[in-house]
Amino acid sequence: xxxIKTALIAxxxxxxxxxxxxxxxxxxxxxAAKASEVVDVTMDANxxxxxGRFLSDKDADDAKVKKLVDGLKGIYVRSFEFEKAxxxxxxxxxxxxxxxxxxxxxRIVGVRSVxxxxxxxxxIKTENKKIGGLAILVTEPKQLTIVSIEGTIDPDQLSxxxxxxxxxxxxxxxxxxxxxxxxxx
Amino acid sequence: MEDFERQLRNAxxxxxxxxxxxxxxxxxxxxxxxxxxxxxxxxxAIAAMILLATGLGVxxxxxxxxxxxxxAAKARLQLALKITVTQLSRIQQTVQTSTEE
Numbered sequence: 026x027x028x029i030k031t032a033l034i035a036x037x038x039x040x041x042x043x044x045x046x047x048x049x050x051x052x053x054x055x056x057a058a059k060a061s062e063v064v065d066v067t068m069d070a071n072x073x074x075x076x077g078r079f080l081s082d083k084d085a086d087d088a089k090v091k092k093l094v095d096g097l098k099g100i101y102v103r104s105f106e107f108e109k110a111x112x113x114x115x116x117x118x119x120x121x122x123x124x125x126x127x128x129x130x131x132r133i134v135g136v137r138s139v140x141x142x143x144x145x146x147x148x149i150k151t152e153n154k155k156i157g158g159l160a161i162l163v164t165e166p167k168q169l170t171i172v173s174i175e176g177t178i179d180p181d182q183l184s185x186x187x188x189x190x191x192x193x194x195x196x197x198x199x200x201x202x203x204x205x206x207x208x209x210x
Numbered sequence: 211m212e213d214f215e216r217q218l219r220n221a222x223x224x225x226x227x228x229x230x231x232x233x234x235x236x237x238x239x240x241x242x243x244x245x246x247x248x249x250x251x252x253x254x255a256i257a258a259m260i261l262l263a264t265g266l267g268v269x270x271x272x273x274x275x276x277x278x279x280x281x282a283a284k285a286r287l288q289l290a291l292k293i294t295v296t297q298l299s300r301i302q303q304t305v306q307t308s309t310e311e
Contacts, residue, residue: 064289068283078280079280079281100287100291138304145304147298170293191292192295
């Protein structure tokens with residue numbers, strides 16, 4: 026998470042202002058019929074506000090989420106899991122990539138595994154020198170995940186959610202190095 | 211015939227009401243008014259209670275609906291954040307692994 030955070034901070038310093046929100050194409054809904062598992066979360070500002078009202082300030086976990094949500098305008102998640110490979114095409118994903126272009130968006134991480142066929146990309150957009158949006162695009166032979174978050178996001182707040190609500194604990198660089206050999210810089 | 215006329219005249223002749231008649235009439239009117247007032251008071255009280263109960267019922271239903279929507283929104287938010295952080299964590303791990311290699 027540290028490497029991603031560093032990339033985010035470096036990009037913010039250099040990125041131009043102005044951006045537009047990511048629109049998930051309607052063609053994605055067609056994939057739902059082929060998928061064995063579908064996650065579809067659409068939360069606009071009103072729904073986020075409603076959810077925020079049910080997050081307690083007294084509960085430490087809720088308070089973290091509430092703090093994160095305060096700056097958000099929308100969260101959109103589409104995740105499809107298929108029984109076999111080849112159920113979705115590159116053309117299904119292209120309309121999303123086409124929107125994630127400079128100067129509004131910038132790809133900060135791109136990981137491609139030839140072995141597993143997994144392709145992961147993280148994009149951000151900036152508004153007033155802050156992260157104004159985050160998009161994650163993960164394509165695997167049998168799985169497709171698209172996450173779009175609109176609004177001001179603090180990567181630290183996101184990583185703090187690890188270990189709560191069933192979210193896996195995010196291992197920082199130092200923790201990772203410790204677990205590998207006890208060396209920490 | 212004369213006897214019949216006399217009887218008829220007597221029957222149709224104006225008679226003075228008994229002295230208690232006026233008092234009885236006023237008493238009957240007052241009793242009627244009182245009964246009507248009591249009825250309307252009860253009717254108003256029952257109507258107010260029905261209105262209050264309906265209002266409270268509607269408010270309770272709205273609160274229940276809002277709470278259900280809020281809890282559902284909270285659950286969806288947690289799911290969305292879980293997927294987001296999980297994916298970022300996976301990407302982070304892949305980056306770390308490839309850096310070490």
